[in-house]
Amino acid sequence: MEKSSPRFVWHYIKIFKWQFMLLAGCVMVRNFADATQPYFLAKIYGIVAEKNQGDYWSEIINYASLLAIISLISLFISESSMFIIARFLPKAKTMVIRDVFYDVNKQSISYFNNEMTGNISHKVNILANSTTDFIGYCFEVMHTIGRLSAAIIVLSWVSCYYTVFICIWIAIVVFISCKLGKIRRFWGNETGRLSSAANAVIVDAISNYNEIKSFANFKFEKINLLKSLRILRKAETTEKKVMGWIRIAQQFISLTSLIIFIFFSIYMLKAGKIDSTQFIFANTVFLNVSFLAFQMSWVYNNVSKLFGNISSALETLAVNPEIIDRDDAFNLKIKKATISFENVTFGYQHRNKLFKCLNLEIKAKEKVGLVGLSGSGKSTFIKLISRYYDVDSGSIKINGYDLRDITQDSLHQNIATIPQDVCLFNRTLLENIRYGDTEASNEKVEAAAKKAYADIFIKQFSDGYNTKVGDRGIILSGGERQRIAIARAILKKAPILIFDEATSALDSQSEIHIQKSLKNLMKGKTVLAIAHRLSTLREMDRILVFDKGKIVEDGNHEALLKKNGLYAKLYKMQVAGFMGDEQ
Ligand SMILES: Nc1ncnc2c1ncn2[C@@H]1O[C@H](COP(=O)(O)OP(=O)(O)OP(=O)(O)O)[C@@H](O)[C@H]1O
Numbered sequence: 114m115e116k117s118s119p120r121f122v123w124h125y126i127k128i129f130k131w132q133f134m135l136l137a138g139c140v141m142v143r144n145f146a147d148a149t150q151p152y153f154l155a156k157i158y159g160i161v162a163e164k165n166q167g168d169y170w171s172e173i174i175n176y177a178s179l180l181a182i183i184s185l186i187s188l189f190i191s192e193s194s195m196f197i198i199a200r201f202l203p204k205a206k207t208m209v210i211r212d213v214f215y216d217v218n219k220q221s222i223s224y225f226n227n228e229m230t231g232n233i234s235h236k237v238n239i240l241a242n243s244t245t246d247f248i249g250y251c252f253e254v255m256h257t258i259g260r261l262s263a264a265i266i267v268l269s270w271v272s273c274y275y276t277v278f279i280c281i282w283i284a285i286v287v288f289i290s291c292k293l294g295k296i297r298r299f300w301g302n303e304t305g306r307l308s309s310a311a312n313a314v315i316v317d318a319i320s321n322y323n324e325i326k327s328f329a330n331f332k333f334e335k336i337n338l339l340k341s342l343r344i345l346r347k348a349e350t351t352e353k354k355v356m357g358w359i360r361i362a363q364q365f366i367s368l369t370s371l372i373i374f375i376f377f378s379i380y381m382l383k384a385g386k387i388d389s390t391q392f393i394f395a396n397t398v399f400l401n402v403s404f405l406a407f408q409m410s411w412v413y414n415n416v417s418k419l420f421g422n423i424s425s426a427l428e429t430l431a432v433n434p435e436i437i438d439r440d441d442a443f444n445l446k447i448k449k450a451t452i453s454f455e456n457v458t459f460g461y462q463h464r465n466k467l468f469k470c471l472n473l474e475i476k477a478k479e480k481v482g483l484v485g486l487s488g489s490g491k492s493t494f495i496k497l498i499s500r501y502y503d504v505d506s507g508s509i510k511i512n513g514y515d516l517r518d519i520t521q522d523s524l525h526q527n528i529a530t531i532p533q534d535v536c537l538f539n540r541t542l543l544e545n546i547r548y549g550d551t552e553a554s555n556e557k558v559e560a561a562a563k564k565a566y567a568d569i570f571i572k573q574f575s576d577g578y579n580t581k582v583g584d585r586g587i588i589l590s591g592g593e594r595q596r597i598a599i600a601r602a603i604l605k606k607a608p609i610l611i612f613d614e615a616t617s618a619l620d621s622q623s624e625i626h627i628q629k630s631l632k633n634l635m636k637g638k639t640v641l642a643i644a645h646r647l648s649t650l651r652e653m654d655r656i657l658v659f660d661k662g663k664i665v666e667d668g669n670h671e672a673l674l675k676k677n678g679l680y681a682k683l684y685k686m687q688v689a690g691f692m693g694d695e696q
């Protein structure tokens with residue numbers, strides 16, 4: 114995505130260049146039609162003023178008929194240009210949204226960690242609306258420039274002095290408009306930024322409404338929001354005041370220039386450089402365009418504001434993804450997976466290094482359990498395998514291929530993850546399970562749900578598989594959401610399976626059932642399973658014990674118990690009932 118606002122907008126203007134040219138043609142014809150109208154009017158006034166003895170009615174009727182024909186042509190062309198605009202502006206808007214959505218999806222996980230999702234969608238809307246509004250304003254600009262050019266040309270027919278006058282006048286107006294536009298742009302950016310900040314506070318509060326209710330902290334949130342709104346209100350008030358002053362300045366310039374033009378024309382008439390018909394014609398033309406100075410500055414101001422909005426949205430959206438596929442990255446196609454960590458060092462931004470020189474190999478089809486105290490690095494370890502973050506040094510390889518040489522899509526296709534917090538789409542249960550394999554038939558989805566022990570609770574809903582799960586799966590319990598995630602993973606058929614506390618929210622009875630289906634699911638796959646409930650890891654080939662980013666123990670359940678180290682300590686604590694809930 115282009116980072117600078119002019120380039121971003123230009124990209125879309127280029128796409129619709131033919132429509133633009135057609136519209137430019139319409140604008141030119143219309144403006145010349147408009148500019149010649151005062152000529153016929155002046156002729157009619159002239160004839161009426163002289164009150165010739167002869168048959169002047171037929172002359173007036175001729176001029177009036179020409180005036181009517183030209184006005185009709187102008188009307189027809191200006192209205193037909195609206196239809197051209199109506200055809201392509203909505204198209205441009207959907208293209209912007211489509212492109213931004215596509216680019217935002219390329220962002221790495223850290224981008225979504227840093228940016229609030231509500232803020233991102235707010236910026237997408239601002240970007241799409243401002244870009245199309247900007248393109249719309251381009252026609253106003255074209256129209257204004259067209260009218261001014263037509264006025265210059267027709268006035269130069271009357272006298273070359275008028276050409277000089279109007280050119281100087283336009284130069285002054287453009288100069289002042291640029292200066293005023295800068296002030297306007299500054300305030301446009303400021304209000305755009307503050308409005309996003311206020312919006313972020315609202316989104317944050319709404320998405321955490323559970324916490325607000327349970328802590329009864331609505332008053333606190335209200336004060337929080339009011340603080341942001343107060344800052345926004347102040348900025349908007351100042352912006353409006355600034356706009357008011359700018360408007361007064363523009364009106365004053367238009368009025369003054371009209372008065373100067375009239376005096377200049379009187380001087381020209383007195384000096385015999387123009388006759389009375391030309392006097393009427395020139396003043397009518399200038400009267401028609403003098404307000405354009407004002408309109409041009411308004412268009413310029415609005416364009417400046419839109420540019421401010423586009424720039425502020427691009428600051429958030431046009432960020433280079435932290436993790437990108439190499440140009441020569443290839444698609445990983447594997448049936449079984451060996452995972453190796455070679456001298457891996459990694460730390461989150463602004464944090465100390467979590468892993469230092471980590472070396473490890475997980476053989477194909479090995480079932481590995483990851484245990485350790487909270488914050489010891491288990492989830493980070495599996496996120497690195499999915500390349501949600503790039504290692505700082507060293508490398509992670511699958512079957513000898515460095516993750517950085519593989520396309521991210523193909524890597525993720527080979528990994529099925531059941532995360533710690535399962536989030537579901539606000540779609541039906543059927544669609545959520547089918548997400549593991551979008552091509553799967555209803556029968557396959559139902560079979561997967563049965564294996565994941567989800568079928569039982571799904572059938573209790575009156576709409577069964579067609580039940581909508583609500584925002585992030587709100588209508589389901591934690592354990593039910595986990596079962597949906599397991600069903601989804603069953604459908605995915607990936608050679609690497611990752612469970613991050615996949616059964617932690619299940620009751621012991623459901624867990625016994627699911628363990629059986631998980632056993633089937635794990636067959637022939639490389640498995641990494643994080644569990645705090647150590648009893649679930651007894652059957653694993655190997656258990657890695659994490660402590661502050663280091664793997665301090667590595668072996669199977671029996672061997673680690675014999676070793677009497679951290680694992681044995683944790684296990685005994687659970688057996689004694691301090692931490693766990695079962696033996
Ligand atoms: N996105 C992040 N940005 C910065 N630091 C993070 C991020 N995610 C995790 N951390 C930090 O990295 C460390 C390891 O976190 P991680 O989530 O890997 O622990 P964990 O072993 O999975 O813990 P738990 O058992 O509680 O899930 C913690 O100190 C945590 O605060």
Ligand SMILES: [Mg+2]
Pocket residue numbers: 491492493533613
């Ligand atoms: Mg974790």
